[in-house]
Amino acid sequence: xxxxxxxxxxxxxxxxxxxxxxxxxxxxxxxxxxxxxxxxxxxxxxxxxxxxxxxxxxxxxxxxxxxxxxxxxxxxxxxxxxxxxxxxxxxxxxxxxxxxxxxxxxxxxxxxxxxxxxxxxxxxxxxxxxxxxxxxxxxxxxxxxxxxxxxxxxxxxxxxxxxxxxxxxxxxxxxxxxxxxxxxxxxxxxxxxxxxxxxxxxxxxxxxxxxxxxxxxxxxxxxxxxxxxxxxxxxxxxxxxxxxxxxxxxxxxxxxxxxxxxxxxxxxxxxxxxxxxxxxxxxxxxxxxxxxxxxxxxxxxxxxxxxxxxxxxxxxxxxxxxxxxxxxxxxxxxxxxxxxxxxxxxxxxxxxxxxxxxxxxxxxxxxxxxxxxxxxxxxxxxxxxxxxxxxxxxxxxxxxxxxxxxx
Numbered sequence: 046x047x048x049x050x051x052x053x054x055x056x057x058x059x060x061x062x063x064x065x066x067x068x069x070x071x072x073x074x075x076x077x078x079x080x081x082x083x084x085x086x087x088x089x090x091x092x093x094x095x096x097x098x099x100x101x102x103x104x105x106x107x108x109x110x111x112x113x114x115x116x117x118x119x120x121x122x123x124x125x126x127x128x129x130x131x132x133x134x135x136x137x138x139x140x141x142x143x144x145x146x147x148x149x150x151x152x153x154x155x156x157x158x159x160x161x162x163x164x165x166x167x168x169x170x171x172x173x174x175x176x177x178x179x180x181x182x183x184x185x186x187x188x189x190x191x192x193x194x195x196x197x198x199x200x201x202x203x204x205x206x207x208x209x210x211x212x213x214x215x216x217x218x219x220x221x222x223x224x225x226x227x228x229x230x231x232x233x234x235x236x237x238x239x240x241x242x243x244x245x246x247x248x249x250x251x252x253x254x255x256x257x258x259x260x261x262x263x264x265x266x267x268x269x270x271x272x273x274x275x276x277x278x279x280x281x282x283x284x285x286x287x288x289x290x291x292x293x294x295x296x297x298x299x300x301x302x303x304x305x306x307x308x309x310x311x312x313x314x315x316x317x318x319x320x321x322x323x324x325x326x327x328x329x330x331x332x333x334x335x336x337x338x339x340x341x342x343x344x345x346x347x348x349x350x351x352x353x354x355x356x357x358x359x360x361x362x363x364x365x366x367x368x369x370x371x372x373x374x375x376x377x378x379x380x381x382x383x384x385x386x387x388x389x390x391x392x393x394x395x396x397x398x399x400x401x402x403x404x405x406x407x408x409x410x411x412x413x414x415x416x417x418x419x420x421x422x423x424x425x426x427x428x429x430x431x432x433x434x435x436x437x438x439x440x441x442x443x444x445x446x447x448x449x450x451x452x
Contacts, residue, residue, distance in 0.1 A: 052170040052242065057234075060182070061228070063186040065125065065128075071193055073288060076292070079213070090289070097153040097156075100157065117162040126155065128159065136214045159228075164178070164393075166235060176324040179375070190316065258388065269447075276439040280369075286411055286428075295308050327378060336371075342365075346365035347429035349364075383446075
């Protein structure tokens with residue numbers, strides 16, 4: 046008799062992979078030392094995180110196709126490999142263009158491959174708790190910042206010369222090798238549930254297979270798909286504006302350098318908390334109701350960012366990170382609710398393109414149109430406040446769509 050699979054072996058393996066590939070938001074910790082070491086223009090340094098997010102969402106798209114065809118293990122192996130090689134190659138480059146290629150594009154694509162595959166895999170192990178499943182996967186991704194910010198700072202201090210310049214070759218080599226070893230080992234334990242496990246949950250057929258299972262071609266013809274797409278585009282605006290500024294703006298607003306670095310690290314905790322808490326809450330009060338709360342928190346954070354100083358700044362960044370984390374997990378579950386679990390990797394991967402467009406668009410407007418600097422961000426965060434309101438109306442449409450479909 047074949048032994049029933051233990052769900053937590055695969056779930057924990059996915060969480061380890063997410064932890065390894067989650068340094069998407071760590072660029073703020075590296076940026077200042079990179080600019081100093083290589084003499085970069087600050088604007089070029091700010092765009093690295095935007096390009097990485099853009100590559101990340103394309104990784105979700107490509108990885109989604111692979112995941113739906115070949116499964117999460119292969120997709121994660123490819124993702125960890127591409128991600129680790131990108132970080133390792135970053136050790137040997139010094140110009141913004143090559144950094145964009147290795148750190149932003151290669152590592153970003155690999156991160157996206159693994160991210161979407163892990164969410165889809167955990168959702169299939171927990172089909173009756175999709176919000177919790179998405180929250181677990183996304184919170185591990187967010188916690189990467191908490192774990193690797195102090196590690197990265199330790200490595201930079203270890204390899205900092207008497208002139209204050211960091212030798213980044215051993216820094217990125219060490220990180221890339223750690224990610225490769227831990228990630229590849231974890232991938233070996235990733236699998237999908239078998240029929241025996243699904244039967245043991247004693248769930249109604251609808252909870253397992255979903256009431257609908259749209260292909261990508263069918264999904265993109267629905268107005269609800271584009272409501273979700275533009276909700277992702279706008280709700281992420283405020284956080285995307287914050288990412289390259291957290292440390293430097295914090296110091297302008299009265300934080301010491303050590304507190305500003307701690308602020309970057311703490312966003313990982315609140316980001317992860319938002320992903321887990323709000324996605325789990327959405328299983329109880331509904332996805333759209335939870336999103337209304339997150340829009341309100343984002344709006345509050347954007348308004349406060351126009352003037353807040355000192356520890357109030359620290360707390361505001363934490364609120365924005367929490368409110369950003371929630372939709373990151375919530376939208377994965379909402380996508381499955383809307384379009385079904387069968388093609389969840391592909392459908393959510395395409396919807397996630399909105400995150401990449403959001404990152405490029407709002408940082409471009411901030412830098413090139415509003416001419417924002419760390420001393421003048423008022424107009425930038427007024428724009429952020431506006432972007433926080435628009436998803437409320439899009440969620441109202443999605444809620445109406447779901448109710449009509451159920452009836």
